[in-house]
Amino acid sequence: xxxxxxxxxxxxxxxxxxxxxxxxxxxxxxxxxxxxxxxxxxxxxxxxxxxxxxxxxxxxxxxxxxxxxxxxxxxxxxxxxxxxxxxxxxxxxxxxxxxxxx
Numbered sequence: 088x089x090x091x092x093x094x095x096x097x098x099x100x101x102x103x104x105x106x107x108x109x110x111x112x113x114x115x116x117x118x119x120x121x122x123x124x125x126x127x128x129x130x131x132x133x134x135x136x137x138x139x140x141x142x143x144x145x146x147x148x149x150x151x152x153x154x155x156x157x158x159x160x161x162x163x164x165x166x167x168x169x170x171x172x173x174x175x176x177x178x179x180x181x182x183x184x185x186x187x188x189x
Contacts, residue, residue: 097121100129111135116151128152145182147175 090103099119106113116130130151137144149171 099126101126105131110137143186145179147179149175 088104089107090101093100098121101115101117103115103117104112105115111134113131113133115128116132117126118129119126130149132147132149135146135148137146
């Protein structure tokens, strides 16, 4: 149930944890654009951790749903896709550094 929210004018985005245990984490990504009453599910992700040969394996899956062709095009090819990829690479790089030094 923990979450972080971003707001810009009448727009809002929420990243909400839906599961957190020894096997990993799952989260939902929700948005509300100007003029919309409720948050809507935009995506879901899961980070799974499993032991393997003296270390661990981490699998990060992320999916999203779009309601229009324009939104889908932006998600596939736009700045959002590039920003998400950079964030995931940075996060996994930090996780690797922490796990290799402990």
